[in-house]
Amino acid sequence: MLNYQIAIPVPFVTVDQYCNLTGMAKGTVIDYIRKGKIIIKKKDLPKEKPLINMIAMQMLATKEAELNVS
Known part of the structure; x- marks a missing residue:
């Protein structure tokens, strides 16, 4: 079992914010x-x-x- 603590400053981020955090290209995200492969919050409206979801x-x-690790 791993023992560590990671602080997640916000539970949800936009695609642009995620790209800035990870360095991934927007098209890839x-x-x-x-x-x-990337988990998002359920959308209420399609558009x-x-x-x-950073916690997920x-x-x-x-x-x-x-x-x-095992």
């Missing part, structure tokens, strides 16, 4: 959202801008890290 992404990263 949008493609990953479509493929389900709403996607908000990336952290949980996914933690789960993957724990699997690779």
Whole structure:
């Protein structure tokens, strides 16, 4: 089991903010959202801008890290 603490300053970010944080290209991020590799908040309306769920992404990263440590 991994023991660490990571502070997530905000639970949701826009695609542009995510690109700035990760250095990923916007087209790649949008493609990953479509493929389900990047988790977004459920949208109420189809035309709403996607908000990336940083807490869910952290949980996914933690789960993957724990699997690779064993």
